[in-house]
Amino acid sequence: MSSSPRVLWIVLAWMVCGLGWAQSSSFPGIGRPATDKEVAKWDIDVRPDFKGLPAGAGSVAKGQEVWEAKCAQCHGIFGESNEVFSPLIGGTTAQDIKIGRVANLERSDYPGRTTMMKVPTVSTLWDYINRAMPWNAPKTLSTEEVFAVTAFMLNLANVVPDSFVLSDKNIAEVQQRMPNRKGMSARHAMWPGLEFGSQGKPDALNALCMKDCAAEPKLASLLPDYARNAHGNLQEQNRLVGPQRGADTTRPEARQLASVPAGAAPASRAEAVKPETSANKAAAALLARHTCTACHGMDRKLLGPSMVEIARKHPGKTDYLLGKIRQGGVGVWGSIPMPAQNLPEADAKVLAEWISRGAGR
Amino acid sequence: MANQQHDESGRLRKAPENFLDASGISRVWAEAKAGRRHFMRSAFAAAAATLAAPAALAQSNPVAAEGGDPNILNLPEHSTGLGQGVVTDGYGKPSQYESNVQRRQSPGLTQTTQASVSFAPLQSLFGIITPSGLHFERHHQGWWDIDPSRHRFMINGLVKTPMVFTMDELMRLPSVSRFHFIECGANTAVEWGNVAVPTVQYTHGMISCSEFTGVPLITLLDMAGIDRKKARFVLAEGADGSSMTRTIPMSLVNSGEVFVAYGQNGEMLRPENGYPLRLVVPGVQGVSWVKYLRRIEVGDMPWGAKDEAIHYIDLMPDGTHRQYTSIQECKSVVTTPSGGQVLLDKGYYNITGLAWSGRGKVRRVDVSVDGGRNWRSARLQTPVLSKSLTRFNIDWVWDGKPALIQSRAQDDAGYVQPTYRQLREVRGTRSIYHNNAIQSWLVQESGEVKNVQLS
Numbered sequence: 022m023s024s025s026p027r028v029l030w031i032v033l034a035w036m037v038c039g040l041g042w043a044q045s046s047s048f049p050g051i052g053r054p055a056t057d058k059e060v061a062k063w064d065i066d067v068r069p070d071f072k073g074l075p076a077g078a079g080s081v082a083k084g085q086e087v088w089e090a091k092c093a094q095c096h097g098i099f100g101e102s103n104e105v106f107s108p109l110i111g112g113t114t115a116q117d118i119k120i121g122r123v124a125n126l127e128r129s130d131y132p133g134r135t136t137m138m139k140v141p142t143v144s145t146l147w148d149y150i151n152r153a154m155p156w157n158a159p160k161t162l163s164t165e166e167v168f169a170v171t172a173f174m175l176n177l178a179n180v181v182p183d184s185f186v187l188s189d190k191n192i193a194e195v196q197q198r199m200p201n202r203k204g205m206s207a208r209h210a211m212w213p214g215l216e217f218g219s220q221g222k223p224d225a226l227n228a229l230c231m232k233d234c235a236a237e238p239k240l241a242s243l244l245p246d247y248a249r250n251a252h253g254n255l256q257e258q259n260r261l262v263g264p265q266r267g268a269d270t271t272r273p274e275a276r277q278l279a280s281v282p283a284g285a286a287p288a289s290r291a292e293a294v295k296p297e298t299s300a301n302k303a304a305a306a307l308l309a310r311h312t313c314t315a316c317h318g319m320d321r322k323l324l325g326p327s328m329v330e331i332a333r334k335h336p337g338k339t340d341y342l343l344g345k346i347r348q349g350g351v352g353v354w355g356s357i358p359m360p361a362q363n364l365p366e367a368d369a370k371v372l373a374e375w376i377s378r379g380a381g382r
Numbered sequence: 383m384a385n386q387q388h389d390e391s392g393r394l395r396k397a398p399e400n401f402l403d404a405s406g407i408s409r410v411w412a413e414a415k416a417g418r419r420h421f422m423r424s425a426f427a428a429a430a431a432t433l434a435a436p437a438a439l440a441q442s443n444p445v446a447a448e449g450g451d452p453n454i455l456n457l458p459e460h461s462t463g464l465g466q467g468v469v470t471d472g473y474g475k476p477s478q479y480e481s482n483v484q485r486r487q488s489p490g491l492t493q494t495t496q497a498s499v500s501f502a503p504l505q506s507l508f509g510i511i512t513p514s515g516l517h518f519e520r521h522h523q524g525w526w527d528i529d530p531s532r533h534r535f536m537i538n539g540l541v542k543t544p545m546v547f548t549m550d551e552l553m554r555l556p557s558v559s560r561f562h563f564i565e566c567g568a569n570t571a572v573e574w575g576n577v578a579v580p581t582v583q584y585t586h587g588m589i590s591c592s593e594f595t596g597v598p599l600i601t602l603l604d605m606a607g608i609d610r611k612k613a614r615f616v617l618a619e620g621a622d623g624s625s626m627t628r629t630i631p632m633s634l635v636n637s638g639e640v641f642v643a644y645g646q647n648g649e650m651l652r653p654e655n656g657y658p659l660r661l662v663v664p665g666v667q668g669v670s671w672v673k674y675l676r677r678i679e680v681g682d683m684p685w686g687a688k689d690e691a692i693h694y695i696d697l698m699p700d701g702t703h704r705q706y707t708s709i710q711e712c713k714s715v716v717t718t719p720s721g722g723q724v725l726l727d728k729g730y731y732n733i734t735g736l737a738w739s740g741r742g743k744v745r746r747v748d749v750s751v752d753g754g755r756n757w758r759s760a761r762l763q764t765p766v767l768s769k770s771l772t773r774f775n776i777d778w779v780w781d782g783k784p785a786l787i788q789s790r791a792q793d794d795a796g797y798v799q800p801t802y803r804q805l806r807e808v809r810g811t812r813s814i815y816h817n818n819a820i821q822s823w824l825v826q827e828s829g830e831v832k833n834v835q836l837s
Binding site: 051 | 479483489493494505523524536544546576578579584604624677688690696698702703704719725748752754755756792798803804805807810812820828
């Protein structure tokens, strides 16, 4: 029994060779034909002409269900959230749908660019949701769910009505309503080939002036003083030896301090680097392994509260925290729900205890 | 006084780290500028004499009063004792004194670490090779350390026979090793409109350069019997969560330049950089160098992938986007001195930096210290390789006055790196991607260097 796939393989290889598969003979013994089943499992891409799109359908209503369960945590109930990723929905109008160009993209004062403002091809939405969403469990949606979520997003952007059922049969018609379908151009010099026709010439041209050139003598932009330390202490981001050091950005700029006597203790590196306890290290590893860090920062609010915030609110409440990790929840920290987490009981316990003891603080 | 200063120039004055803080250094400067050179000497001497500190950090100049530098006169432990044995560490690490040299995140740029970026510390690197552990990172859905014995590479689409390869098989094939830069299309993105970050690590650190080893993609496509008449594009796809896809032009694949790589700087790829297999697409932005490469599909039209239709598209002032922008155009940056650094003294400096072009070799680099009015040609350090980083150097004697340092590269296609004004005139300020403008660093009288933009 175990030898039969091997026999089949050899027969297949013979057949292929018989068909004049000449190039392979340069490297005998390397590579084998992929089976139909293997190709089908991995070849999941969907092109703008919908080659690769499986047959199926999904309704806006079903999409809303899936959205609220699996997508809203990151993208917001209406695809508007800016908490984790750029907003998906917003900024498009009925007029855009009609003409295929998003007018707000011309406005330099428009505050952002949503996915729906940019994306020209509905296939792109379908393909990416199918291959990469939900973010922490990609490739787990059914074909119906992918159609449904795509339909729901299109509905949020008023591209399709509430009652719409998106399918492989009508998706080409939906393409003709994409708000930015005519907003793209491949006429530029930055594609390394001729596949899009003849290349343009590079733009933004400079010349090799060497002496008394028309320079731009005015300082137009520099970081404001309040941002001096926004990237951490630059002294600690430069080598300790060489022609220069990093500026100590925990203090005002040296020039303005010329009258202040020297002598204040310099920031010690030993102080800055706090030793990590092994418990903290273990917890950090678990937080990373179970992708808790996708939503929870250590001491900074992300989508959910930070570990330190939780620890401060629920000191000593190990069982409560364990329950929250296992079952999820909503309302304690805001309206964005935390889904139930499926991690080993032992790991959940370690994390709950660690948080209840102060999350390392 | 001028003569005296001239005498002091031409050598490096190394401040004793942690003996004088920034305010102390500035006081030294103030005194020095007032002509009291003796103060500078005594300040350094006092600091060196009163504090016992690790020898490697105490690098004051010789102190005449003691008849010589104590680092010379008092033999250190490493000259008088027995050092450590071999294989103290089976995989050696940088010196403990190099711990500041790290790749770093830009605070506030992203909300999660799994869809984020870390920047290479260009200000601390020499030559053209990026140490693998300092290579910039860009992950769209977190990184993985994939078991190479379970990794498979598939070719399908417009080929006679779809094929599957194991890593063992790929590594048996004839290999090539080539030096290439990889730059994120969004490198320097935050600076399109105005100065936003302080150092070259954050302005330009989404570039790295390695010697990659692997197999030309065209060899593998030929093994599968590619339909050369119909094939116009290939799709590259990753094995990670986002299964990143990008469209690659067949013309570039046909040139033999594109290869599937497993090696990086003499060892296997690092997990953060796609272990065990990634695509190398020389001259093209990093998002096309698909990591954890699992599949190549040959096709006859582009795919309009997420990172070709929603991100990595360049907004133009008329509201259209340029799609499939891929080439990283000629660009350069001075890495030392650069933003956030403090020069320790007047006198000689070797201005050094990096230049590159996605269209070929760097032909020349000019450097200005007066904000672009006058330029001198820098020395290009060998090797100068196509679609690789090139290191340039130029002599400079700093007179202590404010200086505006810029570099301007030209590639062997004749294209010259533009100024911000020239770039913005064509593309506006909201393009996000492919900012290759000339970078300006302001050296202030205090010695502190700032990131600035001119107009």
